[in-house]
Amino acid sequence: MSGYVKNIEDATDKNSNFRKVLFTAPHSQLVVMCLKPGEDIGMEMHKHVDQFLRIESGVGKAILGGxxxxxxxxIALVVPAGTYHNLINTSTSKLLRLYSIYSPPNHPQGTVHKTKKEAYPPRVSETNHLCKHFSVGLKYTVLVNYEK
Known part of the structure; x- marks a missing residue:
């Protein structure tokens, strides 16, 4: 496709995915997002990416650089590269729907994350307790075998 020509309000309102890439060009990318009540994007910073966001429906709070x-x-927001930011859906019952333009692109073309958990799987620090238990088990097994 040589460009993107669609009704962005409809595309945003119909989106129920946490994140969905609609179009990627060489120097920019169009993404729609949907946050559940009480959900946030998560504090993040894009070192080399500027981001434009527009709220299509819902209510929330944005944190930009504190x-x-x-x-x-x-409401529209422009987040310069290097700025810590987060968007939070403050509603207890309604979705927060928005679209974003990244420059340059920030996600692989075709990316669809149905949920926030899918977009941000647990990190090593969050699963570290499982690793410790597993390694303790291995050490114990190795010691028992070694002593025999």
């Missing part, structure tokens, strides 16, 4: 801003339909 400052907080209220979010509602029609």
């Amino acid at each position: 400052e907080e801003f209220e979010l509602k339909d029609g």
Whole structure:
């Protein structure tokens, strides 16, 4: 496809995925997102990527570089590269729907994350307790075999 020509409001309103890449060009990328009530994107920083976000529906809060801003339909944000930021759905019942333009692209073309958990699988630090238990078990087994 040589470009993207669609009704972005409809595409955003119909999206139920945490993140879905709609189009990737050489220097920019269009992504729609949907946050469940109480869900957030997670504090993040893109070292070399500028990001434009527009709230299509819902309410929430944005944190940009330590400052907080209220979010509602029609609000736009520009997040310069290197700025820590987070978006939070503050509703207890409604979805927060938005679209984002990354420059340069930030996700592989065709990326679809149905849930936040799918987008951000547990990190080593979050599963470290399982690794410790596993390694303790291995050490114990090795010691028993060694002593025989």
